[in-house]
Amino acid sequence: MRTLLFFCAIFISIAIYFGLLEFLTYVGKGETLGPTLGPVIGYFILSKLLEMLFMALFFMLLFSSIISALSFLFLDEELSILMASPTKIITIFRSRFILMTIDSSWMTMIFFAPVFFAFATAMRAEALSYLLFILFLCLFVLLPNICGAGTAVLLSSFFPVRQMRKVFQFLSILVLTGLVFFIRSLEAEKLLNTKHFEKVSDYLLSIQLPLSAYSPSVLIHQSSMHLFNGNLKAAFSNIFPLIIILVFGLLALNILASKYYRSAWQFSLEALDNQILGMERLRKILIWPLKYFKRDFKVIAEKEITTFLRDPAVFSQIFMMGAIILVYAYNLSILPLKDIPSFYSKSTNNALVFLNGPFIGFIISAISMRFVYPSISMEGRAFWSVKSSPISPQRIMFIKFTLYLFPMLILSLILCTITNTLFEVSHSYMLWLSYFNVIMITFVVTSLAIGVGTVFANFSADSALKISGSYGGFIFMILSGLYIINLIILELYPMYRTTFFKNNLDLGYASPSLFWINIIIIFVCTASWIYIPFKKGLNAINAYEPD
Amino acid sequence: MNRTEPIIRFTNIQKKYGDFAALKPINLEIFKGELFGFLGPNGAGKTTLIRILTGIIKATGGTVSIGGFSLEKEPESAKRMLGYVPDRPYLYEKLSPLEYFDFMGGLYNVKQSEITSIGEKLLKLFDLWNKRNDLIESFSHGMKQKVAMSAANLHKPDILVVDEPTVGLDPKSVKLAKQFFKDMTLEGKTIFLTTHTLSVAEDLCDRIAIIRSGEIAAIGTLEELQTKASMPNNNLEDIFLKITEEENLPKAII
Known part of the structure; x- marks a missing residue:
């Protein structure tokens, strides 16, 4: 299984790398702006994109490191044993700092590495530049972690650490949501379209200016640009201030830790977590309709909604997901297809509508990974109370499936309606097909999330983020993607017959049969994709023996 | 007890x-209305x-x-009789x-009015009524134990299964x-409990079973155990140590 996951991870990294490289190469050439101006402006855009990426990375790491620092430096159960041991407090701090740096950065680094390498290749960097870039990136990643650890130690000396962790988890999601909107609001695509050129001429004049002078993201951005262009001397002179900042940062953190870490840890033990954040009214509204449902469904659903709303780390992700949905809808609304009459046709629009269902499927998968996939694991160590009760495992899984299917279906249908309106779908067949697709995908994705989430359940994980970011979450995303591809392939023939070429080809006798066989296969496949993960999950829950 | x-x-x-083998083949009967103690050293198989059972x-x-319900064939009916x-x-x-x-009451299909009245009675009994609206995450081990004990009795089970009931509880x-x-x-309810606090077992239990390495080493009332161990005037602790052979450990280790 690990080998399979490893190869899947490699495959996804390669896909990100080549997909982005294709895009960046296109942007870098700036073909729509002509052979002279295009590459010049294209280069500026690449540079600006890279700078924005570093800025996003810095903020993501900063918040992630504060949350990790609060966990690793104050909340970890091992700390009581370490603190009672004859180890020096500063040694404990240093070892925990290394652990928190790895914990807060590894996933972001793995995701960003192929992205940065795509930039390097698009700018035709030399082999040595890639190696040096990894070193530069490690230095850059260290800085937000120093800031995060320092902030955590200082704040924990004065405020209850458990509440702070919640607040920062909440804030980090809000900041990321803001970043999604900010980056989208820059409307980089307008730079490639001459129609918008007058409007953006002012922006072009300022494009070479950094977003914020002397900020760490600007230092790494400028040194990376020099590195990718083969100017090593300039690259090193630009990274040098960052190294100085790091050295001073580490020294300051060391002094801060020697002075405050022990007392802050002591204070963290005294601050008990017992606040219901102000979501009670919303909770009561959401659980009110449940009184009309069967008793076991009602209590399990109530418990799910209550624990969801009382965990800021989980519910705050709704903002992030909301931002992604809005950006997706906005992207569709500004698709410049109609600006290119030679390319745009009714068939093109139909093809896009056909592909829109699967795209919505990917959004639904991403949302399910965050909210549905962890639902069984989030029962946590309290799962004994359900397992020893008269509720059968089938019933538990069925209730969870139904409970999450409902909001997921509503969301996918809303998304489908909005996007169909944006596409101005006139063909009723395509309209109904898009709804059919999202309904099928939502059923399968929800079943996969519950089933795979049960097979890979981690009842000892303390946060939904950890659960969804685990190997099982990865497998869930791969399987969701495979079903969506499966659905597209199976629908290609009926689409081909009924929509694109129905007036051009003679259907004959065989074709209607093939058409209906295909439809039956779609239903059988979808039913299998729903049933098999559910059954596997059921077997896993039956075999599971809580601690 | 019948x-x-x-x-x-x-x-x-x-x-x-x-x-x-955590448990070697075990045959055991517990009777209605009995308070049955299940004792054994660490890792002997009590919790298993x-x-x-649950x-x-x-x-x-x-x-x-x-x-009368088979746990394998009719798990829902069997589990409905238990509180754990x-x-x-x-x-x-x-x-x-x-x-x-x-x-918990909903899982056992207990009426809302009964949950409210039994819950209130038990929380008051265990001195937790003023904490009824606080989140459980702020509770100590003992307080959580009392909440779990109250929840296990909401559906008025015929059998209460309690694993180490006194751990973390204050003397009161x-x-x-x-x-x-x-x-x-x-x-008329039946209680099946395990404990390491032998005085609790001695005070409460009608019958006691002592498990050792996954096997039942002795079973009976305190008097029956005293006879079996040929220690007529000794307390449960001495009998327990003899049966589980811990008393033969070198003095330096004890």
């Missing part, structure tokens, strides 16, 4: 983890047997019958005790819990 009517019957129950884990072989208090009371931390009661709560168990047996 010794002709076993309410729990283990028949050839065994549990293996790979080649390791309890977890099989349906949390599955036995590798054998059958369990609860109130685990040794480590992991609860839903983001719920308050009252919300947790609603949840231990006294309360002991009286609570005695009152339950007076109402």
Whole structure:
């Protein structure tokens, strides 16, 4: 299984790398702006994109490191044993700092590495530049972690650490949501379209200016640009201030830790977590309709909604997901297809509508990974109370499936309606097909999330983020993607017959049969994709023996 | 107590983890209205047997019958007869005790009015009424234990299964819990408990079984155990140590 996951991870990294490289190469050439101006402006855009990426990375790491620092430096159960041991407090701090740096950065680094390498290749960097870039990136990643650890130690000396962790988890999601909107609001695509050129001429004049002078993201951005262009001397002179900042940062953190870490840890033990954040009214509204449902469904659903709303780390992700949905809808609304009459046709629009269902499927998968996939694991160590009760495992899984299917279906249908309106779908067949697709995908994705989430359940994980970011979450995303591809392939023939070429080809006798066989296969496949993960999950829950 | 009517019957129950036999075939009957103590050294298999009884884990072989219902064939009916208090009371931390009661009561299909009245009575009994709306995450081990014990009794089970009931409880709560168990047996309920606090077992239990390395080494009333161990005037601690052979350990280790 690990080998399979490893190869899947490699495959996804390669896909990100080549997909982005294709895009960046296109942007870098700036073909729509002509052979002279295009590459010049294209280069500026690449540079600006890279700078924005570093800025996003810095903020993501900063918040992630504060949350990790609060966990690793104050909340970890091992700390009581370490603190009672004859180890020096500063040694404990240093070892925990290394652990928190790895914990807060590894996933972001793995995701960003192929992205940065795509930039390097698009700018035709030399082999040595890639190696040096990894070193530069490690230095850059260290800085937000120093800031995060320092902030955590200082704040924990004065405020209850458990509440702070919640607040920062909440804030980090809000900041990321803001970043999604900010980056989208820059409307980089307008730079490639001459129609918008007058409007953006002012922006072009300022494009070479950094977003914020002397900020760490600007230092790494400028040194990376020099590195990718083969100017090593300039690259090193630009990274040098960052190294100085790091050295001073580490020294300051060391002094801060020697002075405050022990007392802050002591204070963290005294601050008990017992606040219901102000979501009670919303909770009561959401659980009110449940009184009309069967008793076991009602209590399990109530418990799910209550624990969801009382965990800021989980519910705050709704903002992030909301931002992604809005950006997706906005992207569709500004698709410049109609600006290119030679390319745009009714068939093109139909093809896009056909592909829109699967795209919505990917959004639904991403949302399910965050909210549905962890639902069984989030029962946590309290799962004994359900397992020893008269509720059968089938019933538990069925209730969870139904409970999450409902909001997921509503969301996918809303998304489908909005996007169909944006596409101005006139063909009723395509309209109904898009709804059919999202309904099928939502059923399968929800079943996969519950089933795979049960097979890979981690009842000892303390946060939904950890659960969804685990190997099982990865497998869930791969399987969701495979079903969506499966659905597209199976629908290609009926689409081909009924929509694109129905007036051009003679259907004959065989074709209607093939058409209906295909439809039956779609239903059988979808039913299998729903049933098999559910059954596997059921077997896993039956075999599971809580601690 | 009616010794002709076993309410729990283990028949050839065994549990293996790979080649390791955590429970060798165990045959045991517990009678209606009995307060049955299940003792044994660490790792002897007490909790494993309890977890099989509550349906949390599955036995590798054998059958369990609860109130005439087979745990394997009619798990829902069998489990409905049980209330379970685990040794480590992991609860839903983001719920308050009252919300947790609603949840547990709902799983056993207890009427809302009964959940409210029984929950209030038990929380008041265990001095937790003023904490009824606080989140469980802020509770100490002992407080969680009391919430778990209250929740296990919401559906008025015929059998209460309690794993280490006194761990983490203060002396007042231990006294309360002991009286609570005695009152339950007076109402005809059966209690199956494990404990390392031998004085509790000695005070409370009608019969005691001592398990050693996955096998029942001795079973009977305190007098029967004294006779079996040929220690007529000794207390349960001496008998326990003899039966589990811990008294033969070198003095330096003890």
